[in-house]
Amino acid sequence: MARPRQFDEKKVIEKLMMVFWDKGYDATSMQDLVAASGLLKGSLYGAFGDKQTIYLSALKHYNRTRIQAGIDMLNGEGSARQKIARLFDNVIDSTKRGIFAGGCLLCNASLEKAVTDRKVKNEIKTTIRRLKLAIMEALKEKVEKEGEAASLAAFIVSAYFGTRVLAKGGAPAAMIGDTRDHTLQLIA
Amino acid sequence: MARPRQFDEKKVIEKLMMVFWDKGYDATSMQDLVAASGLLKGSLYGAFGDKQTIYLSALKHYNRTRIQAGIDMLNGEGSARQKIARLFDNVIDSTKRGIFAGGCLLCNASLEKAVTDRKVKNEIKTTIRRLKLAIMEALKEKVEKEGEAASLAAFIVSAYFGTRVLAKGGAPAAMIGDTRDHTLQLIA
């Protein structure tokens, strides 16, 4: 296999993702990616492809780690209400901490790249579907009919994404709390 | 007063706004703005300032026209349920029409520019506040307590913004309809 890679691909893609997560696609330059990864430009292209390809890989990595963590939480211990509440509390917490302002890369990608990049859009669509299914699963305890669980899950995804927009737009944190409370109100 | 402007400032700012609405801040080049406005670069800078300033003006124009139209609708005729439903139906309609995919410039700006531009963030914050107040006004008919109306309005803003993310992310239109239906469920 000739010369092996001199870096850990997983660690590098994590670093690349952080840049896109923080700054968005267009505001990120290849130089930013070079600096963050520690690789040189040629190596970066050789290993991860062009900017669009790197972005797609970064988004997939985000979904495989951060979104998956949320899905695992939804499939894990606790009541439906507790788990849904946790979803929103994470938004409030990261807003109050205020260290990292990237918000949710899945939302960012939806607004910034889904329209102009078919592959990004597909990745987003399937991830939204997975997230909705995980919420449905968490709701099973409370909602008997499957159709009702599905539409309620769709609604919760909307409310959650909405809080991500509010948070980044600088709206008062109380609005996010209010959103959580009214959402829980719908879970009998 | 010397030489007067040879163009209609309102019409030009409308055209400039459309470009940012459609493509976002970073994906829009000054050349795009030059082409859309019909002005030459020098005139554009002379009349509207640099790119950041033009973006802020475009966002304010959006709020003064599109968002204000929504606020007027909320303050106008119809029941609370009808008016809130209309908010979501507009998202569904524009998604189904599929001609213009810009979504909501206020949401786009929240995710793309609020973090890096103080003035943009302030414009967003005050506009969200105004939108929430208009929704509260529309809810007065149904919700007696003022605090309850405020938190419910915050929630509706979230749900609305969330559908904007879903729409642009390519999620099925049914999810937006589901969001509308469950939101209306909260309005007694």
Place this chain on the structure above:
DNA sequence: TCTATTACTGACCGATCGGTCAGTAATGAG
């Protein structure tokens, strides 16, 4: 050890980026 294969290096590319400015044209005030 030799060689085919792969990875790393960093200088380099044309294109485009946002922004400027000296020169010219048009206007209103006096």
Place this chain on the structure above:
DNA sequence: CTCATTACTGACCGATCGGTCAGTAATAGA
């Protein structure tokens, strides 16, 4: 009519953009 003032014109700027490639280094298999 004169002139100060403002607007329009388009060539021009350095910086940065995303992306490439010839040369070199390192490795695995023979």
